[in-house]
Amino acid sequence: MNQYNCTWVTEFLLLGLSDDPRTLLLLIMLFLWVYLSTVLGSLLLIYLILTDSQLHTPMYFFICNLSLADLGVSTVIVPQAVVHMLTRRNAISFIGCGAQIFLSIFSGATQCSLLAVMSYDRYLAICDPMHYSLIMTGRICAQLALGCWVCGIVASSVDTIFTLYLPYQGDNRIAHFFCDAPILLTLASGDTHKAEIAIFFMGVVILLVPVSLILVSYGFIIVTVIRMKTTSGRLKAFSTCGSHLLVVILFYGTLITAYMIPKSSREQMKRVAVFYGVINPMLNPLIYSLRNKDVMRAFRNAVNRRKS
Template identity: 85%
Template sequence: MNQYNSTWVTEFLLLGLSDDPQTQLLLIILFLGAYLGTVLGSLLLIYLFLADSQLHTPTYFFLCNLSLADLGVSTIIVPQAVVHMLTRRKVISFIGCGAQVFLSIISGATQCSLLAVMSYDWYLAICDPMHYSFIMTWKICSQLALGCWICGIVASSVDTIFTLCLPYQGDNKIAHFFCDAPILLTLASGDSHKAEMAIFSKGVVILLIPVSLILVSYGFIIVTMVRMKTTSGRLKAFSTCGSHLLVVILFYGTLIIAYMTPKSFREQIK
């Protein structure tokens, strides 16, 4: 009877990371600093790619797409979070929350696919340089980039549809600074098991498959680097792939912990 007497949720209350004013001020500075750095870095990379013909290579093309996706997810989350830290009314409408889930997952899932494509690009450049220019044509690069964005849209649609189709009544407090599908599932009034399994299955496809491709690519890259006769060749190959591998470890490690452990759906709001 309590479920039927509860009102339908029309907005969510984002509790944020802290209620302490000094801590919030520090968080605002950190968030704005990180966001401005992301915006300036991404826009600068995109500008240099468009302005300098020497950078018109597959590697920088994929980097621009990655920067665009990173800029998207940062813009979707950070400004709204900073505004909520500056105001007392930390609410977001149901539609706004759904839009944030949809758009942020598009950018995040696209980044997952792009990192896998970039590892394949490094593999061809280091392990098969003779055929690199014949394989990584602009047509193929454009198709790969478009495929990454389509994968992001499909993955986001799965998460958003299964999350927002559940009934939300009563509790509307989100213990986070932005709307995220796993956290919203914990507030659903109905059975969220099917939605959790759908999101988990999507995670297998969009996270574990790209990770597997990246590991295979870097396995061949490492073997090729070991076989190189010159130290300068090894250092050049390592410097080329080192930063990408570090991003892969941090990015995928965080997402796998957040989305691929079933208990995390309940633990994120504790």
């Protein structure tokens, strides 16, 4: 037993979501359907934005980046989970686990930053339309998008380094269906206090700070919309913000539940992770397309071009 406890962990065992064969079959079908829908929906949205000149605006530029981040989150998590459920071999190497932590947090943190930038874009478009085109130039949009991806790299690097720097000996069973930093800390053999502080701090920076910016932006937007004299103007303003606000609520609601909750509640993390890591990336393209007349028009034009 002492020799086992002193053995350094070289791989982890992901316990997954269920051991029941029927439940696993349903999960495999669900995950495959959701992943294919995510890939097709995100790629279609990116294609429409790149090929339709009327979608070459700052808002759709950021939506294109968000779709790429959605693809990243889903691809890092779902295919491996499906393979593990099919083969019933749930082992993942130490390096592979670290790579999954880095890439999943990288994509997720980038999404957080992009949603904050998109709320700022909507704030300028509605509250300061006279100066919108002067402020949101192509160069500024590119810099903002690049900054979002850099924020993702920084956040994922901090979380991954502090998590993997700890010693792991003995128990290598992860009560999750993918490697996640907070869950992995529960298996560490050393003092996790510094790592927990670092992850919590990055959670505040990458989750609560963007949420605060979004709330402030929408506070100004609501005040501006209420002051509008025409009903048509109010409806148009709310329609341009509705999709973004819905994505924000779904995305941040699940992430804050997963990463900012007390340790005693983390048994629920894998259930919450199914939503933000599997379901949510599929919903984003649907929300931005089905609720958007410009995207639907671009889709019809693309279909008509294929027919002619």
